[in-house]
Amino acid sequence: MLSTISVKSSVDSYNVVCGPGAAAKTPALIGGLGKSTGIYVLSSQRVWRHWGRYFAPRVPGRHGRDPILFDDAESAKRLSTVEGIARGLVRAGADRDATILAIGGGVVGDVAGFAAATYLRGVRLVHIPTTVVAQVDSAIGGKTAVDLPEGKNLVGAFYPPKLVIVDPNLLRTLPHREFRSGLYEVIKYGVISDRKLFSFLEEHMDTVLRRDRKALDYIIARSIAIKAEVVSEDERESGLRQILNFGHTLGHALETATNYRRFLHGEAIGWGMLLVTSMALRMNRLPRGDAIRILALIASVGPLPRLGKISSSQLQPIMAGDKKARGGCLLWVVPRRIGKAEWGQEVPWPIVEQTIDQLPVLARELFQQP
Numbered sequence: 619m620l621s622t623i624s625v626k627s628s629v630d631s632y633n634v635v636c637g638p639g640a641a642a643k644t645p646a647l648i649g650g651l652g653k654s655t656g657i658y659v660l661s662s663q664r665v666w667r668h669w670g671r672y673f674a675p676r677v678p679g680r681h682g683r684d685p686i687l688f689d690d691a692e693s694a695k696r697l698s699t700v701e702g703i704a705r706g707l708v709r710a711g712a713d714r715d716a717t718i719l720a721i722g723g724g725v726v727g728d729v730a731g732f733a734a735a736t737y738l739r740g741v742r743l744v745h746i747p748t749t750v751v752a753q754v755d756s757a758i759g760g761k762t763a764v765d766l767p768e769g770k771n772l773v774g775a776f777y778p779p780k781l782v783i784v785d786p787n788l789l790r791t792l793p794h795r796e797f798r799s800g801l802y803e804v805i806k807y808g809v810i811s812d813r814k815l816f817s818f819l820e821e822h823m824d825t826v827l828r829r830d831r832k833a834l835d836y837i838i839a840r841s842i843a844i845k846a847e848v849v850s851e852d853e854r855e856s857g858l859r860q861i862l863n864f865g866h867t868l869g870h871a872l873e874t875a876t877n878y879r880r881f882l883h884g885e886a887i888g889w890g891m892l893l894v895t896s897m898a899l900r901m902n903r904l905p906r907g908d909a910i911r912i913l914a915l916i917a918s919v920g921p922l923p924r925l926g927k928i929s930s931s932q933l934q935p936i937m938a939g940d941k942k943a944r945g946g947c948l949l950w951v952v953p954r955r956i957g958k959a960e961w962g963q964e965v966p967w968p969i970v971e972q973t974i975d976q977l978p979v980l981a982r983e984l985f986q987q988p
Contacts, residue, residue: 626850627778641785660730662690692878723749731762735777750800754841759849799884813957860961865890921985930974
């Protein structure tokens with residue numbers, strides 16, 4: 619059974635249609651948006667190899683069989699990729715009444731969303747996310763962006779889609795590492811907002827890792843509902859929406875420091891959540907019992923890629939240049955208890971530095987690494 623979750627935006631409200639089989643309803647769902655001069659598919663070679671045969675006949679019009687494909691590696695999330703997409707849309711004849719259909723993971727959604735926001739000053743956008751991260755997080759909320767060499771997501775726009783179609787069945791071709799990576803974003807929602815979701819993950823992580831249908835349906839729908847509630851209240855990240863950045867300050871810095879080659883996005887966020895949880899415990903802002911539970915739940919997803927020789931001194935300037943910093947001051951999302959967090963929190967750099975330097979020791983304990 620499909621569920622529909624409404625998201626408010628400054629432009630209009632839009633729906634996230636969620637549930638097994640939602641993708642099969644693509645023609646009717648897009649048709650319900652009204653007239654369009656063409657549906658133009660943006661995806662990646664990797665995604666289309668798995669799902670092209672499925673979606674091509676389900677995309678209204680002729681363009682489903684002639685998608686615009688681009689590299690979905692984080693290293694390709696650049697302005698040059700957006701230019702290539704825009705030129706492809708011009709050659710395909712896309713006008714201001716066109717609809718862009720983004721089919722893929724977080725990079726596809728971010729890049730296609732920015733292309734939609736800027737092509738002819740904005741055309742209709744529909745997302746069909748195919749990864750856990752995209753289904754529970756990045757496809758919802760209207761954030762679009764590309765990276766610069768200096769940092770992640772530094773050039774972008776708030777541009778809400780007209781529709782998001784979330785089908786857990788699309789996750790079946792996802793490599794296990796990428797599936798696991800997405801679960802850190804689900805844990806995030808439990809820590810910052812929902813004790814019940816957190817407890818469910820504690821009790822059923824083995825079932826979730828096996829991709830049990832009922833478990834996936836629950837955690838995906840619940841995560842979407844939390845994201846929808848937050849972004850409906852604060853679309854432009856002026857207040858409450860900042861809470862969604864739990865773990866992201868260090869996470870984005872790790873991705874940048876390693877040129878996006880060592881960590882998947884969720885894995886970097888996993889490290890970021892370990893850091894902030896440890897800092898909150900060190901500062902007596904989080905009960906020890908809750909901290910232990912959060913660290914244990916993160917560890918239950920499986921071992922994270924090692925930090926290697928990345929140092930706090932190397933990460934500091936990257937974090938200072940993050941878009942979440944204000945006046946060069948790092949602001950953190952700090953958990954106060956499971957299901958409750960505070961945003962915009964300053965943490966003295968010596969505490970940040972000491973905690974980063976202790977992360978390899980913590981990892982050895984949590985993941986039983988030599």
